[in-house]
Amino acid sequence: MAKKRAHQNKASHTPRGAASIEEARAFVDKRNIEEIECVVPNQAGVARGKVMPAEKFFGGPTMSLPGAIFYQTIAGDYPHEVLDKDAPADGDLVLEPDFSTIALVPWANDPTAQIIHEAFYRDGRPVEHAPRQLLKRVIELYHRRGLQPIVAPEIEFYLVKKNLDPDYPLEPPIGRSGRAEIGRQAYSIAAVNEFDDLFELIYDYSEAQGLEIDTLIHEEGAGQMEINLRHGDPLDLADQVFLFKRTIREAALKHDMYATFMAKPIAHQPGSAMHIHMSVTDIESGRNVFSDKDGKPTDEFFSFLAGLQTHLPAAMSMLAPYVNSYRRLTRYSVAPINVAWGYDNRTTGLRIPPSDPSGRRVENRVPSSDANPYLAIAASLACGLLGLEAGLKPSDPVVGSAYSLDYDLPRGILEAAAALEESEALTGLFGDSFVRTYTAVKRAEFETFMEVISPWEREFLLLNV
Incomplete structure:
Protein backbone atom coordinates (compact mmCIF):
# COMPACT_ATOMS: atom_id res chain seq x y z
CA MET A 1 0.00 0.00 0.00
CA ALA A 2 2.96 2.35 0.53
CA LYS A 3 3.81 2.04 -3.14
CA LYS A 4 0.22 2.91 -4.05
CA ARG A 5 0.36 6.07 -1.94
CA ALA A 6 3.57 7.06 -3.67
CA HIS A 7 1.84 6.64 -7.01
CA GLN A 8 -1.03 8.80 -5.80
CA ASN A 9 1.33 11.62 -4.81
CA LYS A 10 3.11 11.49 -8.15
CA ALA A 11 -0.16 11.52 -10.09
CA SER A 12 -1.07 15.01 -8.92
CA HIS A 13 2.06 16.34 -10.67
CA THR A 14 1.55 14.45 -13.92
CA PRO A 15 0.72 16.84 -16.80
CA ARG A 16 -2.82 16.43 -18.07
CA GLY A 17 -4.58 18.76 -20.41
CA ALA A 18 -3.60 21.67 -22.60
CA ALA A 19 -4.72 25.28 -22.82
CA SER A 20 -4.71 25.51 -26.62
CA ILE A 21 -4.30 23.51 -29.81
CA GLU A 22 -0.64 24.51 -29.85
CA GLU A 23 -0.08 23.07 -26.37
CA ALA A 24 -2.00 19.94 -27.35
CA ARG A 25 0.26 19.51 -30.37
CA ALA A 26 3.31 19.87 -28.11
CA PHE A 27 1.80 17.26 -25.75
CA VAL A 28 1.41 14.85 -28.67
CA ASP A 29 4.84 15.53 -30.18
CA LYS A 30 6.63 15.11 -26.85
CA GLU A 128 -28.91 20.86 -24.86
CA HIS A 129 -29.32 17.14 -24.24
CA ALA A 130 -25.58 16.31 -24.30
CA PRO A 131 -24.64 15.26 -20.71
CA ARG A 132 -21.40 17.25 -20.51
CA GLN A 133 -23.13 20.37 -21.79
CA LEU A 134 -25.89 19.89 -19.21
CA LEU A 135 -23.35 19.84 -16.36
CA LYS A 136 -21.64 22.94 -17.73
CA ARG A 137 -25.01 24.72 -17.79
CA VAL A 138 -25.65 23.91 -14.12
CA ILE A 139 -22.15 25.10 -13.13
CA GLU A 140 -22.73 28.35 -15.03
CA LEU A 141 -25.91 28.97 -13.03
CA TYR A 142 -23.79 28.85 -9.87
CA HIS A 143 -21.22 31.20 -11.39
CA ARG A 144 -23.94 33.75 -12.13
CA ARG A 145 -24.58 33.88 -8.39
CA GLY A 146 -20.86 34.28 -7.66
CA LEU A 147 -20.61 30.69 -6.42
CA GLN A 148 -18.38 27.74 -7.27
CA PRO A 149 -19.61 24.21 -6.49
CA ILE A 150 -17.05 21.68 -5.29
CA VAL A 151 -17.54 17.91 -5.51
CA ALA A 152 -15.73 14.72 -4.56
CA PRO A 153 -17.11 11.44 -5.96
CA GLU A 154 -16.67 7.98 -4.44
CA ILE A 155 -17.07 5.14 -6.94
CA GLU A 156 -17.82 1.55 -5.93
CA PHE A 157 -17.42 -1.41 -8.27
CA TYR A 158 -17.14 -5.18 -8.25
CA LEU A 159 -14.36 -7.39 -9.55
CA VAL A 160 -15.87 -10.56 -10.99
CA LYS A 161 -14.82 -13.62 -12.91
CA LYS A 162 -15.20 -13.35 -16.66
CA ASN A 163 -18.73 -14.27 -17.60
CA LEU A 164 -19.62 -15.11 -21.20
CA ASP A 165 -23.16 -16.31 -20.48
CA PRO A 166 -25.54 -13.55 -19.30
CA ASP A 167 -27.85 -16.19 -17.79
CA TYR A 168 -25.09 -17.36 -15.44
CA PRO A 169 -24.74 -15.49 -12.09
CA LEU A 170 -21.61 -13.45 -11.52
CA GLU A 171 -18.96 -14.72 -9.10
CA PRO A 172 -16.04 -13.08 -7.27
CA PRO A 173 -12.68 -13.56 -9.00
CA ILE A 174 -9.77 -15.68 -7.81
CA GLY A 175 -7.13 -13.68 -5.96
CA ARG A 176 -3.44 -14.45 -5.40
CA SER A 177 -4.35 -16.97 -2.68
CA GLY A 178 -6.05 -19.09 -5.34
CA ARG A 179 -9.44 -18.74 -3.64
CA ALA A 180 -12.42 -16.48 -4.19
CA GLU A 181 -13.91 -14.41 -1.39
CA ILE A 182 -16.75 -16.13 0.42
CA GLY A 183 -17.83 -13.75 3.18
CA ARG A 184 -17.87 -9.97 3.25
CA GLN A 185 -14.52 -8.31 3.92
CA ALA A 186 -15.34 -4.65 4.50
CA TYR A 187 -12.22 -2.46 4.84
CA SER A 188 -9.97 -5.52 4.77
CA ILE A 189 -6.39 -4.78 3.72
CA ALA A 190 -5.78 -8.48 3.11
CA ALA A 191 -8.73 -8.59 0.69
CA VAL A 192 -7.25 -5.66 -1.24
CA ASN A 193 -3.85 -7.32 -1.25
CA GLU A 194 -5.43 -10.33 -2.99
CA PHE A 195 -5.42 -8.14 -6.11
CA ASP A 196 -2.25 -6.12 -5.56
CA ASP A 197 -1.01 -6.55 -9.12
CA LEU A 198 -4.31 -5.29 -10.51
CA PHE A 199 -4.36 -2.24 -8.27
CA GLU A 200 -0.74 -1.45 -9.10
CA LEU A 201 -1.80 -1.41 -12.75
CA ILE A 202 -4.78 0.83 -11.97
CA TYR A 203 -2.47 3.27 -10.20
CA ASP A 204 0.02 3.13 -13.09
CA TYR A 205 -2.72 3.80 -15.64
CA SER A 206 -4.11 6.61 -13.47
CA GLU A 207 -0.69 8.21 -13.06
CA ALA A 208 -0.14 8.12 -16.82
CA GLN A 209 -3.42 10.02 -17.32
CA GLY A 210 -2.94 12.47 -14.44
CA LEU A 211 -5.96 11.11 -12.57
CA GLU A 212 -5.91 11.71 -8.83
CA ILE A 213 -6.94 8.85 -6.57
CA ASP A 214 -7.41 9.85 -2.94
CA THR A 215 -8.02 6.45 -1.30
CA LEU A 216 -8.70 2.84 -2.23
CA ILE A 217 -10.65 0.52 0.07
CA HIS A 218 -12.41 -2.83 0.05
CA GLU A 219 -16.14 -2.34 0.42
CA GLU A 220 -18.87 -4.53 1.94
CA GLY A 221 -19.41 -7.02 -0.88
CA ALA A 222 -17.26 -9.97 -1.97
CA GLY A 223 -14.87 -8.51 -4.53
CA GLN A 224 -16.36 -5.02 -4.10
CA MET A 225 -13.94 -2.08 -4.09
CA GLU A 226 -14.20 1.70 -3.79
CA ILE A 227 -12.00 4.45 -5.16
CA ASN A 228 -12.35 7.99 -3.81
CA LEU A 229 -11.30 11.03 -5.82
CA ARG A 230 -9.97 14.31 -4.50
CA HIS A 231 -12.42 17.21 -4.33
CA GLY A 232 -12.46 19.83 -7.04
CA ASP A 233 -14.33 21.38 -9.97
CA PRO A 234 -17.45 19.38 -10.92
CA LEU A 235 -16.67 19.20 -14.65
CA ASP A 236 -13.13 18.02 -14.04
CA LEU A 237 -14.30 15.40 -11.52
CA ALA A 238 -17.01 14.15 -13.90
CA ASP A 239 -14.35 13.83 -16.60
CA GLN A 240 -12.17 11.89 -14.16
CA VAL A 241 -14.97 9.46 -13.25
CA PHE A 242 -15.69 8.98 -16.97
CA LEU A 243 -12.01 8.16 -17.57
CA PHE A 244 -11.68 6.08 -14.38
CA LYS A 245 -14.44 3.73 -15.44
CA ARG A 246 -12.61 3.03 -18.69
CA THR A 247 -9.32 2.70 -16.81
CA ILE A 248 -10.56 0.22 -14.22
CA ARG A 249 -12.29 -1.95 -16.84
CA GLU A 250 -9.16 -2.05 -19.00
CA ALA A 251 -6.90 -2.89 -16.05
CA ALA A 252 -9.24 -5.69 -14.97
CA LEU A 253 -9.24 -7.18 -18.47
CA LYS A 254 -5.44 -7.25 -18.40
CA HIS A 255 -5.81 -9.52 -15.34
CA ASP A 256 -8.41 -11.77 -16.96
CA MET A 257 -11.40 -10.50 -14.97
CA TYR A 258 -14.19 -7.96 -15.31
CA ALA A 259 -14.76 -4.77 -13.37
CA THR A 260 -18.46 -3.91 -13.30
CA PHE A 261 -20.23 -0.73 -12.27
CA MET A 262 -23.67 -2.35 -12.27
CA ALA A 263 -25.65 -1.11 -9.29
CA LYS A 264 -26.57 -4.64 -8.14
CA PRO A 265 -24.49 -7.23 -10.00
CA ILE A 266 -24.67 -10.08 -7.47
CA ALA A 267 -27.76 -11.21 -5.55
CA HIS A 268 -27.53 -11.06 -1.73
CA GLN A 269 -24.51 -8.74 -1.93
CA PRO A 270 -24.57 -4.96 -1.35
CA GLY A 271 -25.11 -2.69 -4.33
CA SER A 272 -22.53 -0.26 -5.69
CA ALA A 273 -22.96 3.48 -5.19
CA MET A 274 -21.40 6.67 -6.49
CA HIS A 275 -21.58 8.91 -3.45
CA ILE A 276 -21.14 12.60 -4.25
CA HIS A 277 -19.76 15.01 -1.64
CA MET A 278 -20.75 18.63 -2.34
CA SER A 279 -19.93 22.05 -0.98
CA VAL A 280 -20.19 25.57 -2.39
CA THR A 281 -17.62 28.36 -2.18
CA ASP A 282 -17.88 32.10 -2.74
CA ILE A 283 -15.81 32.82 -5.86
CA GLU A 284 -14.55 36.19 -4.66
CA SER A 285 -13.51 35.20 -1.14
CA GLY A 286 -12.98 31.46 -1.52
CA ARG A 287 -15.08 30.92 1.64
CA ASN A 288 -17.25 27.83 2.07
CA VAL A 289 -20.74 29.35 2.15
CA PHE A 290 -22.00 26.43 4.24
CA SER A 291 -20.16 27.84 7.31
CA ASP A 292 -20.33 31.30 8.88
CA LYS A 293 -17.43 33.23 10.43
CA ASP A 294 -18.06 31.46 13.75
CA GLY A 295 -17.92 28.03 12.11
CA LYS A 296 -21.65 27.36 12.39
CA PRO A 297 -23.83 26.07 9.53
CA THR A 298 -25.42 28.86 7.49
CA ASP A 299 -28.89 29.34 6.06
CA GLU A 300 -27.34 28.54 2.66
CA PHE A 301 -26.23 25.14 3.96
CA PHE A 302 -29.71 24.25 5.15
CA SER A 303 -31.35 25.58 1.97
CA PHE A 304 -29.00 23.53 -0.22
CA LEU A 305 -29.83 20.47 1.88
CA ALA A 306 -33.55 21.20 1.63
CA GLY A 307 -33.28 21.53 -2.14
CA LEU A 308 -31.85 18.03 -2.31
CA GLN A 309 -34.65 16.69 -0.12
CA THR A 310 -37.29 18.42 -2.22
CA HIS A 311 -36.06 17.68 -5.75
CA LEU A 312 -33.91 14.53 -5.67
CA PRO A 313 -36.92 12.19 -6.01
CA ALA A 314 -37.80 13.90 -9.32
CA ALA A 315 -34.17 13.64 -10.48
CA MET A 316 -33.96 9.95 -9.56
CA SER A 317 -33.76 8.64 -13.13
CA MET A 318 -30.47 10.53 -13.51
CA LEU A 319 -29.08 9.01 -10.29
CA ALA A 320 -30.43 5.47 -10.75
CA PRO A 321 -30.80 5.10 -14.53
CA TYR A 322 -31.60 1.41 -15.08
CA VAL A 323 -33.97 -1.30 -13.92
CA ASN A 324 -31.06 -2.89 -12.08
CA SER A 325 -30.37 0.36 -10.18
CA TYR A 326 -33.53 -0.05 -8.11
CA ARG A 327 -32.50 -3.50 -6.89
CA ARG A 328 -29.85 -1.68 -4.85
CA LEU A 329 -32.30 0.71 -3.18
CA THR A 330 -34.03 -1.70 -0.83
CA ARG A 331 -34.55 -1.53 2.93
CA TYR A 332 -31.63 -2.66 5.15
CA SER A 333 -29.35 -3.20 2.14
CA VAL A 334 -26.65 -0.60 3.01
CA ALA A 335 -28.34 1.81 0.59
CA PRO A 336 -30.79 4.67 1.24
CA ILE A 337 -34.51 4.45 0.59
CA ASN A 338 -35.35 8.08 1.32
CA VAL A 339 -33.93 11.61 1.39
CA ALA A 340 -33.80 11.90 5.17
CA TRP A 341 -30.63 13.56 6.42
CA GLY A 342 -28.44 13.25 9.48
CA TYR A 343 -25.07 14.10 10.96
CA ASP A 344 -22.63 11.25 10.21
CA ASN A 345 -25.60 8.95 9.57
CA ARG A 346 -24.95 6.41 6.81
CA THR A 347 -28.54 5.13 6.82
CA THR A 348 -29.84 8.41 5.37
CA GLY A 349 -29.84 9.44 1.73
CA LEU A 350 -28.13 12.70 2.70
CA ARG A 351 -25.26 12.48 5.18
CA ILE A 352 -23.31 15.34 6.77
CA PRO A 353 -19.79 13.94 7.34
CA PRO A 354 -17.73 15.10 10.32
CA SER A 355 -15.48 18.00 9.29
CA ASP A 356 -14.07 21.33 10.31
CA PRO A 357 -16.14 24.39 9.25
CA SER A 358 -14.14 24.95 6.04
CA GLY A 359 -14.88 21.37 4.96
CA ARG A 360 -18.60 21.35 5.73
CA ARG A 361 -20.36 19.44 2.95
CA VAL A 362 -23.32 17.27 2.03
CA GLU A 363 -22.84 13.67 0.90
CA ASN A 364 -25.50 12.49 -1.54
CA ARG A 365 -25.64 8.71 -0.99
CA VAL A 366 -28.49 8.05 -3.43
CA PRO A 367 -26.67 7.74 -6.81
CA SER A 368 -25.60 4.30 -7.99
CA SER A 369 -22.29 3.59 -9.70
CA ASP A 370 -24.03 2.86 -13.01
CA ALA A 371 -25.05 6.52 -13.29
CA ASN A 372 -23.54 8.80 -15.90
CA PRO A 373 -21.24 10.98 -13.73
CA TYR A 374 -22.07 14.14 -15.70
CA LEU A 375 -25.78 13.65 -15.14
CA ALA A 376 -25.54 12.49 -11.51
CA ILE A 377 -23.40 15.48 -10.55
CA ALA A 378 -25.54 17.89 -12.59
CA ALA A 379 -28.74 16.60 -10.99
CA SER A 380 -27.32 16.77 -7.46
CA LEU A 381 -26.01 20.31 -7.88
CA ALA A 382 -29.22 21.43 -9.61
CA CYS A 383 -31.38 20.23 -6.71
CA GLY A 384 -29.16 22.03 -4.22
CA LEU A 385 -29.23 25.21 -6.30
CA LEU A 386 -33.03 25.18 -6.44
CA GLY A 387 -33.02 25.01 -2.65
CA LEU A 388 -30.60 27.94 -2.41
CA GLU A 389 -32.64 30.08 -4.77
CA ALA A 390 -35.93 29.39 -2.96
CA GLY A 391 -34.52 29.57 0.58
CA LEU A 392 -36.02 26.18 1.42
CA LYS A 393 -35.93 24.66 4.92
CA PRO A 394 -35.00 21.00 5.52
CA SER A 395 -36.68 18.50 7.79
CA ASP A 396 -35.20 17.71 11.18
CA PRO A 397 -32.10 15.48 11.11
CA VAL A 398 -32.55 11.76 11.72
CA VAL A 399 -30.62 10.52 14.75
CA GLY A 400 -31.29 6.77 14.55
CA SER A 401 -31.75 4.47 11.58
CA ALA A 402 -33.53 5.87 8.52
CA TYR A 403 -34.08 2.36 7.15
CA SER A 404 -37.25 2.06 9.22
CA LEU A 405 -38.72 5.24 7.71
CA ASP A 406 -40.98 5.30 4.67
CA TYR A 407 -39.74 5.21 1.11
CA ASP A 408 -39.82 8.62 -0.53
CA LEU A 409 -37.75 7.75 -3.61
CA PRO A 410 -39.20 6.19 -6.77
CA ARG A 411 -39.14 2.37 -6.75
CA GLY A 412 -38.58 1.89 -10.49
CA ILE A 413 -37.29 3.58 -13.64
CA LEU A 414 -40.72 4.27 -15.16
CA GLU A 415 -41.89 6.02 -12.00
CA ALA A 416 -38.63 7.97 -11.88
CA ALA A 417 -38.85 9.04 -15.53
CA ALA A 418 -42.42 10.25 -15.01
CA ALA A 419 -41.34 12.24 -11.94
CA LEU A 420 -38.66 14.03 -13.98
CA GLU A 421 -41.18 14.94 -16.69
CA GLU A 422 -43.63 16.26 -14.10
CA SER A 423 -41.07 18.45 -12.33
CA GLU A 424 -41.48 22.00 -13.63
CA ALA A 425 -38.43 23.12 -11.62
CA LEU A 426 -36.04 20.56 -13.10
CA THR A 427 -37.48 20.78 -16.61
CA GLY A 428 -37.07 24.54 -16.48
CA LEU A 429 -33.46 24.16 -15.41
CA PHE A 430 -32.43 21.26 -17.69
CA GLY A 431 -34.54 22.23 -20.71
CA ASP A 432 -37.36 20.44 -22.53
CA SER A 433 -34.99 18.86 -25.04
CA PHE A 434 -32.97 17.03 -22.41
CA VAL A 435 -35.95 15.84 -20.37
CA ARG A 436 -37.84 14.65 -23.47
CA THR A 437 -34.79 12.83 -24.88
CA TYR A 438 -33.62 11.31 -21.62
CA THR A 439 -36.98 9.97 -20.51
CA ALA A 440 -37.63 8.50 -23.97
CA VAL A 441 -34.31 6.64 -23.74
CA LYS A 442 -35.20 5.31 -20.29
CA ARG A 443 -38.60 4.06 -21.44
CA ALA A 444 -37.06 2.38 -24.48
CA GLU A 445 -34.56 0.60 -22.23
CA PHE A 446 -37.36 -0.60 -20.00
CA GLU A 447 -39.22 -2.04 -22.99
CA THR A 448 -36.07 -3.96 -23.96
CA PHE A 449 -35.82 -5.30 -20.41
CA MET A 450 -39.43 -6.49 -20.55
CA GLU A 451 -38.58 -8.72 -23.51
CA VAL A 452 -36.39 -10.90 -21.24
CA ILE A 453 -37.90 -13.67 -19.11
CA SER A 454 -36.13 -13.84 -15.75
CA PRO A 455 -35.11 -16.93 -13.74
CA TRP A 456 -37.55 -15.83 -11.01
CA GLU A 457 -40.45 -16.16 -13.45
CA ARG A 458 -39.35 -19.60 -14.55
CA GLU A 459 -38.75 -20.67 -10.94
CA PHE A 460 -42.05 -19.57 -9.40
CA LEU A 461 -44.52 -19.31 -12.28
CA LEU A 462 -43.63 -22.16 -14.62
CA LEU A 463 -45.48 -24.92 -12.73
CA ASN A 464 -47.42 -22.98 -10.12
CA VAL A 465 -49.81 -20.73 -12.03
Missing part, protein backbone atom coordinates in the same frame (compact mmCIF):
# COMPACT_ATOMS: atom_id res chain seq x y z
CA ARG A 31 5.11 11.67 -26.38
CA ASN A 32 5.32 10.54 -30.02
CA ILE A 33 1.56 10.03 -30.13
CA GLU A 34 0.40 8.27 -33.29
CA GLU A 35 -3.38 8.17 -32.78
CA ILE A 36 -5.98 10.25 -30.98
CA GLU A 37 -9.25 8.93 -29.57
CA CYS A 38 -11.87 11.67 -30.01
CA VAL A 39 -14.54 10.74 -27.47
CA VAL A 40 -17.84 12.18 -26.28
CA PRO A 41 -19.93 10.72 -23.41
CA ASN A 42 -23.48 9.81 -24.43
CA GLN A 43 -26.57 9.56 -22.21
CA ALA A 44 -25.26 6.37 -20.58
CA GLY A 45 -21.79 7.83 -20.01
CA VAL A 46 -20.42 5.51 -22.69
CA ALA A 47 -17.57 6.82 -24.85
CA ARG A 48 -18.61 7.40 -28.45
CA GLY A 49 -16.41 8.92 -31.11
CA LYS A 50 -13.65 8.27 -33.62
CA VAL A 51 -9.99 7.27 -33.64
CA MET A 52 -7.81 9.12 -36.10
CA PRO A 53 -4.11 9.61 -36.86
CA ALA A 54 -2.61 12.51 -34.94
CA GLU A 55 -1.58 14.31 -38.11
CA LYS A 56 -5.10 14.16 -39.50
CA PHE A 57 -6.55 15.40 -36.21
CA PHE A 58 -4.37 18.49 -36.12
CA GLY A 59 -5.02 19.10 -39.80
CA GLY A 60 -8.66 19.78 -38.91
CA PRO A 61 -9.51 19.11 -35.24
CA THR A 62 -13.29 19.61 -35.62
CA MET A 63 -15.16 16.39 -36.37
CA SER A 64 -18.76 15.33 -36.84
CA LEU A 65 -20.94 12.47 -35.62
CA PRO A 66 -24.65 11.72 -36.13
CA GLY A 67 -26.94 13.40 -33.62
CA ALA A 68 -28.45 9.99 -32.84
CA ILE A 69 -25.52 9.20 -30.53
CA PHE A 70 -27.41 11.10 -27.81
CA TYR A 71 -30.63 9.14 -28.40
CA GLN A 72 -29.12 5.66 -28.20
CA THR A 73 -30.12 3.29 -25.41
CA ILE A 74 -27.68 1.13 -23.49
CA ALA A 75 -28.82 -1.79 -25.68
CA GLY A 76 -27.97 0.13 -28.87
CA ASP A 77 -31.56 0.89 -29.88
CA TYR A 78 -33.24 4.24 -30.56
CA PRO A 79 -36.57 5.58 -29.24
CA HIS A 80 -38.03 6.52 -32.60
CA GLU A 81 -40.92 8.51 -31.17
CA VAL A 82 -38.44 11.19 -30.03
CA LEU A 83 -35.76 10.63 -32.70
CA ASP A 84 -38.30 11.06 -35.50
CA LYS A 85 -39.60 14.26 -33.92
CA ASP A 86 -36.37 15.94 -32.82
CA ALA A 87 -33.87 14.67 -35.39
CA PRO A 88 -35.74 13.08 -38.29
CA ALA A 89 -32.82 13.51 -40.70
CA ASP A 90 -30.21 12.38 -38.14
CA GLY A 91 -27.86 15.15 -39.27
CA ASP A 92 -24.32 15.60 -38.06
CA LEU A 93 -23.38 17.40 -34.87
CA VAL A 94 -20.09 19.27 -34.60
CA LEU A 95 -17.79 17.85 -31.91
CA GLU A 96 -15.13 20.26 -30.76
CA PRO A 97 -12.15 19.12 -28.65
CA ASP A 98 -11.73 20.32 -25.08
CA PHE A 99 -7.94 20.40 -25.03
CA SER A 100 -7.91 20.64 -21.23
CA THR A 101 -8.86 16.94 -21.19
CA ILE A 102 -6.05 15.57 -23.37
CA ALA A 103 -4.40 12.56 -21.73
CA LEU A 104 -2.61 9.36 -22.63
CA VAL A 105 -4.39 6.07 -23.29
CA PRO A 106 -1.92 3.91 -21.35
CA TRP A 107 -3.44 0.54 -22.30
CA ALA A 108 -3.27 1.17 -26.07
CA ASN A 109 -0.83 -0.91 -28.13
CA ASP A 110 0.45 2.13 -30.05
CA PRO A 111 1.15 5.57 -28.48
CA THR A 112 -2.34 7.04 -28.21
CA ALA A 113 -3.97 10.09 -26.62
CA GLN A 114 -7.62 10.75 -25.78
CA ILE A 115 -9.54 14.03 -25.85
CA ILE A 116 -13.09 14.58 -24.59
CA HIS A 117 -15.21 16.59 -27.02
CA GLU A 118 -18.15 18.98 -26.72
CA ALA A 119 -21.27 18.70 -28.88
CA PHE A 120 -22.66 21.65 -30.87
CA TYR A 121 -25.17 22.21 -33.62
CA ARG A 122 -23.82 23.58 -36.89
CA ASP A 123 -25.05 27.07 -36.01
CA GLY A 124 -22.85 27.05 -32.90
CA ARG A 125 -25.52 26.30 -30.28
CA PRO A 126 -24.54 23.74 -27.62
CA VAL A 127 -26.49 20.48 -27.78
